Amino acid sequence: MTKVLGNGLRFEEQDSSANLLHSQCPFCSVQCTMQILEKTEGERKTYKVAPTQNSTSNGRLCIKGLNAHQHAYHPERLQYPLLKADGKFVRVSWKEALEFIKENFFNIQKGNGCDSIGVYGSGSLTNEEAYLLGKFARVALKTKYIDYNGRFCMSAAASAMNDAFGMDRGLTNKITEIPYTSCIILAGTNIAECQPTIWPYFHQAKQNGAFIIVIDPRETATSKLADLHLKVKPGTDAALANGFLKVIFEEGYVDQVFVDQKTEGFAELKAHMNHIQLEEIEALTDIPAEKIRLAARQYATAPTGMIFTARGVEQQTNGYLTVRNFINLVLVTGKIGKFGCGFGAITGQANGQGGREHGQKADQLPGYRSIVHPEHRKYIAKVWGIDEKDLPGKGVSAFEMMQKIAKKEILGLFVMGSNPVMSNPNALFVEKALKSLQCLIVVDTFLSETAQLADLVLPSSGYLEDEGTMTNFEGRVTWRPAKKELPNEVKHDWQILCEIAKVLGKGTYFSFSSPEEIFEELRLASKGGKADYYGITYDRLRRERVYWPCPSIGHPGTGRLFEQAFAHPDGKARLMAVENKYPKESISENYPLYLTTGRVLPHYLTGVQTRRSPALAARYTESFIEIHPKTAKKYKIEPNVLVKIESARGSAVARSKYSLKIREDTVFVPIHWGRKQNINQITTDDLDPVCKMPGFKVCAVKIRPMVNLEKSV
Incomplete structure (x- = not known):
């Protein structure tokens, strides 16, 4: 991780042969800022990257950000529209591409209704493009099927926070x-590798005497900082939290004043605790009772x-x-709405927060409004200039869209x-479904x-070319400048949406000429919603990062939520009794091991960008399976050999890596x-019944060594 000094500026725009680009990292949710110095030396171009100061990461940049520009200039960048003919892609003009979309979408919807087209978005789009994609689905295509x-x-976490607090940020x-927090619980989060530029905040907390508890079945770079690492059995985290609550109730650590004044549901939770036995929690989670007590006491006191x-x-x-x-723990101890206290769900994607606030999610409209709420529908319909009855209803989640594709x-x-x-989970099923589509546009x-x-x-623009705003994991809106010229026939996502809408006869609703113009409509659309951006402008964002909600011009933004009340109409948070629920898929004689998945520091999501950065790809050229030496010996797996990993859905291949x-x-x-x-060829497609999250982190598998297959991977 690079730390910048002074005012955050490393490069000066003095050399006429140099081009200085200001931007922010396209990867994780921290949104670190940077300068990129592009210099021409003969026929060769060189690039230097330096972090710049910002209020979130304080002028730090990790290895991904330092090398992000490599994919932006990569020769494999798409430069022209490509149409598949006889199984091969051929270059076509934008006019031909737009006519293809118009003809195919019209023919599909003519015979099958508006909902026969689905829209699948991304947490990497800017706020403007996420907003416009939601509007495109519902106004240009009139389909209810959009998710991301x-x-x-x-x-x-979003569903849990909405239901518990009345708001998700x-x-x-x-x-x-x-740094001023006395006790920190990190549950299922590896911040040191996934958001390394904010990790110094936790180091500062440790230096200031904080007791840090990490809950993870693996030892990670994050767990190295822990005073207490709880190596929980995969899928039993809810039960472990019940163990903490049992100790808090049993030993009198409940903040009764806070609970009485600011929560609902305490009586039910207290009654539930009477049925919880710490010995049972110990057996379920593989965490000794004394460690459960220690963690609970440290946090509660x-x-x-x-x-x-x-x-x-x-x-x-x-x-x-x-x-x-885990939110129950926060509420019964009263550790929220005050300095050094709170709850955080660490967003993974660059704009995972903003992406769901403004309409990409199946059940949401801009401003974090509900698509089934009559007043919310009326307000957005008015902003968009359409009749409320023409606004589609609630769709389904991302994987459920794949299931609907499979069902035609x-x-x-x-x-x-x-x-x-x-x-997606069960990727072989998803691939088969996508191949069955009458028309797939990417x-x-x-x-x-x-x-x-x-x-x-x-072909769409990259982060150095695409100006717009993002919302980072804190709930702060950031502005990303863009100076790099678009290569050849590449267009911005927002331009593509506007042009498709025009050929579909809906151009009146998409007559935008800049991201800022889209943001102005977004501001109005979010006004009065829970995610209220109305008081935020481009002019302001060019100077500072602004917390939402920010309901009016001149409002400072809301850095700390729930100081006076929660976001439910009665101002109270909701406690909830949680049974010791377990994953739907368990290990068995046929599939005796738990598989859990995640990230490594140099790569991001499905690797489409980072695998095209030579500096990043060189650090991990292929996948691996981390396995305990005793387990490896049991299954006759040597170090550094190819391993076949199988589940009830399919198989994947990775190279063995011993780890204690x-x-x-x-x-x-x-x-x-x-x-x-692709490890998602074997992950389970069972979904959480409330939020429709797949069970990526707990999957039953079997493993065996492979021979003579090195070249096939």
């Missing part, structure tokens, strides 16, 4: 309060405390309930900035695994590689 890959990121308090969750506890078929139970209920799909054939910067299946691929840092009943495989290395 952020469903696989924070949907469990990544952090309920300011990131700058972390600390004057300040924060709990952070991420995909480790959220990407489960009981992820919603698990997060609700969705016949055409428009994908923007996402790679669903890799990011908008992307590279020919991703999903784009390769498309009938038409449209993982449980003996668990293996870990990262998510960044495709084809035979």
